[in-house]
Amino acid sequence: MECDFELEGMHYEGTCIRPPSEAFSILLQVTLGCSHNKCSFCGTYKDKRFTIKDDRIILSDILFASKYMKRQDRVFLMDGDALIIPQKRLMWILERIKEHLPWVRRVGSYANAKSIRTKSLEELIELREKGLGILYLGVESGSDEVLRKVRKGTSAENLVKMGRKVREAGIKLSVTVLLGIAGREGSVEHARATGKLLSAMDPNYVGALTVMLIPGTPLHDDYMNGDFDLLTEKETLLELREMIAHTDLSRGLFFSNHASNYLPVKARLPKGKQEALDLIDHALAGKIALKPEWMRGL
Numbered sequence: 001m002e003c004d005f006e007l008e009g010m011h012y013e014g015t016c017i018r019p020p021s022e023a024f025s026i027l028l029q030v031t032l033g034c035s036h037n038k039c040s041f042c043g044t045y046k047d048k049r050f051t052i053k054d055d056r057i058i059l060s061d062i063l064f065a066s067k068y069m070k071r072q073d074r075v076f077l078m079d080g081d082a083l084i085i086p087q088k089r090l091m092w093i094l095e096r097i098k099e100h101l102p103w104v105r106r107v108g109s110y111a112n113a114k115s116i117r118t119k120s121l122e123e124l125i126e127l128r129e130k131g132l133g134i135l136y137l138g139v140e141s142g143s144d145e146v147l148r149k150v151r152k153g154t155s156a157e158n159l160v161k162m163g164r165k166v167r168e169a170g171i172k173l174s175v176t177v178l179l180g181i182a183g184r185e186g187s188v189e190h191a192r193a194t195g196k197l198l199s200a201m202d203p204n205y206v207g208a209l210t211v212m213l214i215p216g217t218p219l220h221d222d223y224m225n226g227d228f229d230l231l232t233e234k235e236t237l238l239e240l241r242e243m244i245a246h247t248d249l250s251r252g253l254f255f256s257n258h259a260s261n262y263l264p265v266k267a268r269l270p271k272g273k274q275e276a277l278d279l280i281d282h283a284l285a286g287k288i289a290l291k292p293e294w295m296r297g298l
């Protein structure tokens with residue numbers, strides 16, 4: 001395919017987000033929005049109808065990057081879950097990246113249970129061979145009740161299956177879980193069930209974020225109606241402690257250093273588990289200062 005666009009810049013549309021670890025990557029927007037777009041806490045793509053961008057625009061952005069982004073050796077495919085793109089088209093995108101950005105060492109993308117289910121193990125392996133090196137999966141909770149309430153559209157068992165499929169294909173798996181998403185009453189159960197899910201899934205990275213209320217989302221409405229409680233700082237730390245205590249990874253990094261968190265924790269499991277628990281205990285005892293509310297962000 002020829003690119004008949006003037007190479008005037010990248011064609012970004014609407015709110016664009018990427019994982020913190022992709023801060024220095026070439027951000028290539030190949031879809032708009034998220035194919036699920038129903039999670040009760042998420043307002044990221046509420047303004048976008050899910051679409052796959054035109055191949056000519058994608059190619060134009062790759063060519064622009066080939067001229068002006070020669071120092072960035074990673075590509076992150078935005079928006080919500082680029083993995084949902086049909087296999088043939090996604091392979092075409094990865095091939096164009098290989099062709100025009102030969103210095104790129106890794107391509108990453110968000111995924112969800114639905115988009116992973118659309119790919120067979122063989123297809124995931126094919127994608128890995130073309131450069132797809134990491135997938136970011138929002139797990140949020142290991143509790144089926146919480147997953148149902150937040151409208152995740154999947155079960156804990158299915159999330160484990162999908163996560164293991166990604167790992168089996170040799171693609172790195174980074175998952176996020178949400179502290180505080182079960183409210184006060186469900187906190188302990190959420191922490192334990194999430195630890196259990198993570199142990200069964202065994203991802204390479206786990207990022208624990210703290211829930212933040214976004215105006216316009218169903219979760220925000222629940223909060224305003226008194227149907228959802230936000231945890232205090234101390235309750236959030238207790239939940240994080242319980243979650244880590246119940247998480248056994250064969251060799252993975254558990255971190256809670258996102259802008260939304262009160263206490264940055266970085267633990268290489270299984271070795272660093274006790275150290276992380278001790279750090280949280282120190283914070284609970286008031287020996288470590290927590291991030292003030294006004295400094296927390298998305």
Ligand code: SF4
Binds near residue numbers: 035
């Ligand atoms: S799957 Fe991710 S991006 Fe889509 S609505 Fe849920 S949290 Fe938001």
